[in-house]
Amino acid sequence: MKDRSEAFQRFSRAVDGPMTVLALAMLPLIVVPLVVELSPGQARAVLAVDYLIWAACYAWRAWRGWSLLPWKACRRPARPCAGGA
Numbered sequence: 001m002k003d004r005s006e007a008f009q010r011f012s013r014a015v016d017g018p019m020t021v022l023a024l025a026m027l028p029l030i031v032v033p034l035v036v037e038l039s040p041g042q043a044r045a046v047l048a049v050d051y052l053i054w055a056a057c058y059a060w061r062a063w064r065g066w067s068l069l070p071w072k073a074c075r076r077p078a079r080p081c082a083g084g085a
Contacts, residue, residue, distance in 0.1 A: 019056070
């Protein structure tokens with residue numbers, strides 16, 4: 001079980017940086033359409049990138065939530081036999 005925890009921590013450290021960059025990339029995607037008049041093509045491109053970033057964030061959150069479920073993290077020990085042996 002320790003190996004899975006270490007693997008998760010390594011994966012988390014590797015992905016947290018890029019996810020932070022994607023989160024910061026959302027700021028211009030929100031502000032630019034409010035400040036600058038975009039052509040329909042540019043607006044579609046901004047919306048597409050916005051959706052891709054949201055999809056990446058949801059996928060990461062879903063995977064991270066799934067891997068942290070309590071029933072996956074700790075398993076109940078087997079019950080001893082009724083006869084004691």
